[in-house]
Amino acid sequence: MSKPGKQADIQWREDGQPLSRAYDDIYFSSASGLEETRYVFLQQNALAERWANLNEHATFTIGETGFGTGLNFLAAWELWQETAPKSARLHFITVEKSPLHPQDLRRALALWPQLEAFSQTFIDGYPPLLAEGVHRLQFGPVSLTLIIGEASEALQSLRLQQECRDRLVDAWFLDGFAPAKNPDMWTPKLFGNMASLSRTGATFSTFTCAGLVKRGLRDAGFALNKVPGFGSKREMLCGTLETLHHNDFKTTPWHLPATAPQRPESVTIIGGGISGATIARALAERGVRVQLFERGPAPGSGGSGNDQGILYGKLSPKPGPNGDFNLNALMFAQRYYRQYCPQLAHFNGLLQLAQTDKEQQLQQQISDALAQYRDQNLAQAISAEEASTLAGVALPFSGLYFPGAGWLEPQKVCTSLLEHENITRQHCHEVEMLARRQGLWHLRAAGKDIEAETVILCGANDIRHFAPAAVLPLRPIRGQVSRALATEASSQLRIALCGEGYITPAHEGRQSFGATFKLKESATELRESEHRENLQTLSDLLPDLAAEFSTQAFTGRAALRAATPDYLPIAGPIPNWESLQSTYANLRKNRKLLIGELADYQPGLYAMGGLGSRGFTYAPLTAELLASWIMGEALPVSAELALALHPARFAIRDLGKNRPSVGN
Incomplete structure (x- = not known):
């Protein structure tokens, strides 16, 4: 599992404004943070004019160096909705070393009731686990890529080493705590990564005129203009990328097609x-x-045609591709199905039960890793007694409870x-x-x-x-799911359970359980032997329910998965x-x-x-x-x-x- 982002330590001033204790600096202007954003970032990058002239199906990309409370993103989203063609898409890429806790985020954005429609949608999609790395949030035609980590490294993490794929940003919001308060962010490496991710002619704006910022931007190839600052600030900077510095490959580019990507019709x-x-x-x-x-x-x-299927990921206590992908895929999927097919996503919780000593040890390690995150809402370790209360049936195992997961109607x-x-x-x-x-x-x-x-x-x-x-190297894995008529007792199950096998709550009078796992088998006929195997797996979890089901003739489905x-x-x-x-x-x-x-x-x-x-x-x-x-x-x-x-x-x-x- 990725390391937790170091969450922002907020001090709330008497006037309701948030202040970072770590940097002893404010997040936005005390006079009017929203008006400052509109002037410094939206107006100085000429976004309203540029967006009004976009072609159909165009994508416009903004890069930002300090997400903070998300105020800049929400203001840009509002302006986009007012000015851009309906078929165009906005991509907002931003970095944040110390993300706000959801409670602090909600309190900060409540200062701007005029943005409530946008802020509420954003808060509802905020990651339940603020892990370091890339988080993609989708809001219709507006995408937010929030990268939690140190700014220059975060921007570097997106680079594929090919200019036609890396040069995507049309405008930069160079934000963050003031250079005097946070000099570690405003480095030549940051400005270099900005330039490497910029299209020719990309614009930027920033509230500061500090010397190290001007030198860094010039050295990276940006032309600078001084304009009047907002409020009491005398001057600010804006400008355009004029000089492109070409970068050599740092690693073997085996992953890159030689041709530039072209939008297919x-x-x-x-x-x-x-x-x-x-x-x-x-x-x-x-x-x-x-x-x-x-x-x-x-x-x-x-393989996608079952009547019921569960949504779950295989979390890992250690960082690495498998664990990182499982974590991000699970969080993305929970948001995705709620957006695109909410009536088919029964996400009222899922229990991942520890049925073996090995799984108990693994879940304890995951629980310890999750404990590093303040008030995370992705998963929590619970006792067998707590699991039984949540499930509505007696369970002898502890487990991990995922409140935002559950089951789907796959087909x-x-x-x-x-x-x-x-x-x-x-x-x-x-x-x-x-x-x-x-x-x-x-x-x-x-x-x-x-x-x-x-x-x-x-x-x-x-x-x-x-x-x-x-x-x-794809290999087939046969899996057979069994379906049984729900009984009075089995209908008490309220949420999906998974462990050595899985079972779903009753739906339309039936429940699904299974599934078998047969490597390198390609036959898809139903087998009575695998119904019995599924029943035995269920018996290890819920023996009384398995005994009730055992008197029935099962229906079901066998299909092939493909694994690497x-x-x-x-x-x-x-x-x-x-x-x-x-x-x-x-x-x-x-x-x-x-x-x-x-x-x-x-x-x-x-x-x-x-x-x-x-x-x-x-x-x-x-x-x-x-x-x-x-x-x-x-x-x-x-x-x-x-x-x-x-x-x-x-x-x-x-x-x-x-x-x-x-x-x-």
Whole structure:
């Protein structure tokens, strides 16, 4: 688990203004913080005029160096709604070393009742766990990327080392505590990262005229203008990036296609499960026309087609790609389903029970890690007695309680996400062929030849059926879920339970429990033996309920999950594997070698898969990451984590260990 951000220590003055004890400085002007924001940041960056002239479907990106109370973000959001085209999107990237506790945030923003509609929506989406790293919050066409950590390092964490992908920011709000109070933030490294993330002609504004700020901005390539300051401040700075300093690769850029990302007019998606549904919705929301092919009769006909499924993540007490992704994916998914299909997201809590000594030890470590966070609302350790009270049934195990998680109606979720004017669906269409000819992808489905500009492979294990993705190390895992008629006793269960298995509360007179886990099996027929296996797993958790269920004839469903060797999803562009092998062949001799060349990638071809048994938790954030790759947007995760999910990572690892290539 990532380290906690050091939360802001707030002193509330008699006039109701928040003051940072650590820096002995105010968060905004005592005269009028909102008017200061509008003058210093919105007006000096000429945002109203620039936004009124945006093209349809344009994305405008703001970068900010001190999030504080979020006042600048909310003021920008308000102005965006008033001036920008309805089809355009605003991306607000901000950093904060010491995030405010939700209670302090609510109190600070209450000073601006005119922003209440925006501030309430923002507070409702505020991360329940303020961990260091990247947090993506989505508010319709407005995205907030909040990076908790030291400012220069936080901005550095987004850089992919390619100018066409890194130079995204159109305007900077250079905010934060005054240089005299907080000199550690205002460093040459900060200004250098600002410049590296800026488009040509990007603007900036800041309340300060301090000498180190002027020198740092000039050295980074910004031209400066002094203008009258706000209120009692005599002067402030604004300006434009005029000189571009090109940066060399710091690490081998195996993850980067050589061509710059181009916004596609249309995208073809193969696979209509939760992977296909989430990436289709992400692109459709960006104004891209999406055509989706699903071989089954309805969305979610494969592994995403259960009647009930739980939303949970596998937290880890230690930092690392798996634990960090699980944490961020869970928090993102909880917000996502509440926004897009609230009627299908039954998020009234989930209990992750410790049924073994090993799991008890792990949960104790997670509990200790969570204890470092002040009043976090993601999960809490509870006793068996407390678990029983929450669940409504007697439980012999302690566990972790996730108040914002719960269960979903999977197939209906997939259908709901695909109900968008920019999405067309073709069911009972199995794509039999995919080939590149004359600058386009050619597909054959239901006897028809189809041309596609951009293709995304989302068909779980079927991804490997297409030659350009055949080497991806996806492996099938059979899982069978059992369904039973709810009894009077089982209907007392109020929330979803998971441990060695899982069981959902009653819905429409039935309950789901399971699921089996059969590696490398590809058959999908129902098996009575696996119903009995699920019943035994349930008996270890709730023996009385299992005994009641045992007299029934179960229904259920068997399907295949697709997993990767490292149990992280795949999301990103697909390389030309021969080019990747030849370009980076010398990694076989030295895996730390810096090879500053770019391999060829398959033009307009991407993959999203390998979500394993936590598909509905992983899919929303994975789709947001893939949409960012395709559209050339700022990432919703750190660059390091994006590489940990990249389709080429397995081939690069094999090169570094001088092993035979994947798929051979």
